[in-house]
Amino acid sequence: MPTYELPDLPYEYGALEPHYSARQVELHHDKHHAAYVKGANDALASFDVFRQQGASDSEQLRGLERALAFNVSGHLLHSLFWPSMRPDGGGEPDGELKAAIVEAFGSVDTLKKQLGLATTTLFGSGWGALVWEPMAGKVMVQQIYDHQANMSPANLPLLVIDGWEHAYYLQYENRKDEWINAFWNIVNWERVAARFDHARSSLSSSLLAMA
Numbered sequence: 771m772p773t774y775e776l777p778d779l780p781y782e783y784g785a786l787e788p789h790y791s792a793r794q795v796e797l798h799h800d801k802h803h804a805a806y807v808k809g810a811n812d813a814l815a816s817f818d819v820f821r822q823q824g825a826s827d828s829e830q831l832r833g834l835e836r837a838l839a840f841n842v843s844g845h846l847l848h849s850l851f852w853p854s855m856r857p858d859g860g861g862e863p864d865g866e867l868k869a870a871i872v873e874a875f876g877s878v879d880t881l882k883k884q885l886g887l888a889t890t891t892l893f894g895s896g897w898g899a900l901v902w903e904p905m906a907g908k909v910m911v912q913q914i915y916d917h918q919a920n921m922s923p924a925n926l927p928l929l930v931i932d933g934w935e936h937a938y939y940l941q942y943e944n945r946k947d948e949w950i951n952a953f954w955n956i957v958n959w960e961r962v963a964a965r966f967d968h969a970r971s972s973l974s975s976s977l978l979a980m981a
């Protein structure tokens with residue numbers, strides 16, 4: 771049994787229409803996300819071979835480390851991405867999540883603007899993310915390159931927007947702004963709030979308190 775497995779979508783392919791088309795969701799999940807799962811499992815298998823061969827080839831080790839980080843992070847971010855959306859989503863967060871967003875950004879609209887800008891202005895491929903930063907005890911926006919670069923190790927992603935071309939090009943072509951605007955109509959704030967509650971009491975916060 772492989773270590774990493776592709777999670778089922780939490781809805782039908784067409785459930786996010788018209789904001790996210792059935793064919794775009796199908797390709798993105800069944801082909802692209804699946805490829806990161808396969809890549810992560812392949813990297814683990816290659817590490818077994820590397821060790822069997824004496825664990826001494828530094829060039830091979832560097833390549834495997836890159837492949838593992840890239841594919842595991844890709845799998846994680848996509849696994850967070852699908853439940854970040856839902857049919858009849860959108861609206862605004864409330865409760866403690868909204869209070870934390872207002873404290874950090876001034877307003878929910880400003881968060882949307884900053885997170886949208888972080889996603890559309892990536893050089894190359896990457897993600898925009900709202901994260902919990904446990905040292906400051908605040909929510910922040912991160913611009914993640916590829917799947918794993920420009921990301922602080924302790925940060926926990928609460929909401930992720932896929933800015934890779936494969937995420938939107940079939941439906942929106944080069945109109946990335948339209949994809950980001952559409953995302954806000956299907957965002958699942960309830961799931962983000964649940965992650966926020968979990969993040970604040972997480973192991974990484976506890977470990978930092980003991981550092």
Ligand SMILES: [Fe+2]
Pocket residue numbers: 798802803848932934936937
């Ligand atoms: Fe993607």
